[in-house]
Amino acid sequence: MRLLKRATEKPRRRRAAVGPLMAGVAALGLVAACAGGDDSRAGPGAMTDAEREAQVQALFDAGVYFCPMDLDVRSSEPGFCPRCRMALVMGLPEPVDYTMDVTVTPELLEPGGTARLDFVVRDPWEDRPVTDFEIMHERPFHLFVMSQDLGHFAHVHPTRDSETENFHIDLDLPRAGLYQVLADFYPVGGTPQLIARSFIVPGGRLEPAAVGVDYTAPRQGENLQVELVTEPAEPIAGQETELYFTVTPGEGLEPYIGAWGHMLAVSDDLIDTVHGHPFIADGGPEMLFHLTFPRPRNYRVWVQFQRDGVVNTVHFDIPAKELTF
Numbered sequence: 244m245r246l247l248k249r250a251t252e253k254p255r256r257r258r259a260a261v262g263p264l265m266a267g268v269a270a271l272g273l274v275a276a277c278a279g280g281d282d283s284r285a286g287p288g289a290m291t292d293a294e295r296e297a298q299v300q301a302l303f304d305a306g307v308y309f310c311p312m313d314l315d316v317r318s319s320e321p322g323f324c325p326r327c328r329m330a331l332v333m334g335l336p337e338p339v340d341y342t343m344d345v346t347v348t349p350e351l352l353e354p355g356g357t358a359r360l361d362f363v364v365r366d367p368w369e370d371r372p373v374t375d376f377e378i379m380h381e382r383p384f385h386l387f388v389m390s391q392d393l394g395h396f397a398h399v400h401p402t403r404d405s406e407t408e409n410f411h412i413d414l415d416l417p418r419a420g421l422y423q424v425l426a427d428f429y430p431v432g433g434t435p436q437l438i439a440r441s442f443i444v445p446g447g448r449l450e451p452a453a454v455g456v457d458y459t460a461p462r463q464g465e466n467l468q469v470e471l472v473t474e475p476a477e478p479i480a481g482q483e484t485e486l487y488f489t490v491t492p493g494e495g496l497e498p499y500i501g502a503w504g505h506m507l508a509v510s511d512d513l514i515d516t517v518h519g520h521p522f523i524a525d526g527g528p529e530m531l532f533h534l535t536f537p538r539p540r541n542y543r544v545w546v547q548f549q550r551d552g553v554v555n556t557v558h559f560d561i562p563a564k565e566l567t568f
Contacts, residue, residue, distance in 0.1 A: 308333050311435060312379065313520070326520050327380055328501050338434045339367045343426060345440050352444045354419040362401060362410045362426065366433075374408040375431040380501035380520075384410045385427040387507055387518070391420050393452040393543045396556065398505065419447030423513055437518060454511040454541040457560040464555030467491060469546065471559050480539040480563040486532040490548055493528025499549035506532050506547075508561075510540040536563030 308331035310316035310324035322331050344363040352358050362384070364373040376383035388397040395417055401410035416422070421443050429435045443449075461470040470489045478484040488504070490496065499505065503524035508517045515537040523531040536542055545558045 306333060311377075311429065326502060326522075326524075329377070329379060341365065341367055341373065341430055341433060341436050341438070342370070343436075343438045343440070345424070347442050352416060352442070354416060354444055354446050356416050358414050358416055358442070358444075360401070360412055360414060360424065364409075364428065364430065364436075366430070372409065373430050377429040377431055379427070379429050379435065380505075382500060383428060386412060387425040387427070387516075388414060389423050389425070389509060389513070390418060391423070391452065391513065392450045393454060393509065393511070393513075394418070395422075396507075396545055396558070398507070398545075398547060398556070400500075416444050419444045421449050425507075425516055425518075427518060437516070439516065452511045452513070452543070454543050454560045456541070456562050458544075461491075462557035462559065464548070464557050465553045467548065467550045467555050469548065469555070469557050473561065478534075478536055478561060478563045479566050480536045481566060482535065484534050484536065484563075486534055486544075488530045488532065488546060488548075490528050490530075490550070492550075495551040496526055496528070497549045497552070499547060499554055504530050504532070504546055504548050506534070506544060508534055508536070508542050508544045510538065510542050512540065514538075515540070515542075536561075539563055539565040 306319075308318045308321055310327065310329055310331055312327050312329055313324060316324050316326060316331070318331055321333075323329065324331060342365045344365065346361045348359045348361075365371060366373055379385065382400045383403070384401050386399050386401055388399065389395065397414070399412060399414070401412035403410055414422075414424075421441055423439055423441045426438045426440075427436070458471055458473070461468050463469075468491045470491070472487045472489075474485040474487065486506075496503070502520040503526060504521045506517075506519045508519075509515070517534060517537070519532055519534060521530040522533045530548075532546075534544070541560060541562045543558050543560055545556060547554055547556050549555070
């Protein structure tokens with residue numbers, strides 16, 4: 244079974260705060276919205292996307308080293324990013340969208356069953372299969388899995404086939420309905436990619452996500468508690484929000500696949516998706532993430548922290564309001 248997608252749909256690039264490398268992606272035949280792509284929402288005096296990209300290009304031209312994942316991490320010397328441990332590079336290729344074929348088997352999926360997903364990434368120039376990938380956060384291929392109602396979430400890592408060198412994974416399907424998978428990878432010679440596809444498990448109604456307002460109470464994980472404070476207290480779409488997380492107890496925290504924390508924010512209509520990591524984290528109980536909500540919607544924000552070998556996954560439901568003057 245081929246994944247559902249519009250014939251004209253293209254994968255969207257990830258979008259960073261200073262350039263075009265972190266974008267919302269669309270699946271389910273919906274129209275994609277880029278994170279902060281409309282400069283008119285940024286407010287008076289804010290730097291536009293074009294100005295940010297010009298600033299970054301000037302630094303590239305000056306011989307400054309950048310992290311491919313976090314363009315605000317810069318150095319005058321080669322080294323490694325303190326957030327994701329990726330090697331710093333001098334300049335990046337022009338962002339280009341790669342394509343991804345996904346096959347789902349068996350053809351008839353059942354709630355409570357499993358599905359095998361096979362991935363083939365293709366280059367944008369000659370449509371050839373891509374087999375060389377940079378290592379991002381200790382893995383060449385990350386996959387986020389969400390049900391349409393956002394009640395099911397998984398962050399998993401497909402296995403590379405020794406013969407074809409393509410990736411595959413078996414997924415549990417706990418419920419009927421539509422599922423979205425979000426692939427995160429970095430082809431050698433290209434730029435980081437974030438591509439969404441979707442498929443349906445028959446047997447139930449396609450329920451929309453019931454994402455309300457629920458981000459002030461602490462969340463309990465497997466072996467720690469997570470508390471969130473946002474600045475501003477009521478986030479504004481198109482403007483940067485600071486997310487301050489405090490975990491308790493603070494002892495025994497460990498990096499999880501190359502970072503002190505992982506975050507995925509998804510709009511309630513599954514159009515906008517943003518993947519990020521801590522802006523500030525040192526192994527202590529307090530961590531700061533930066534997040535720009537693309538549109539005025541309610542968002543489910545999952546975060547993951549590891550303590551004493553246990554990965555904790557919790558979520559907060561955060562509304563982003565429209566900017567008013």
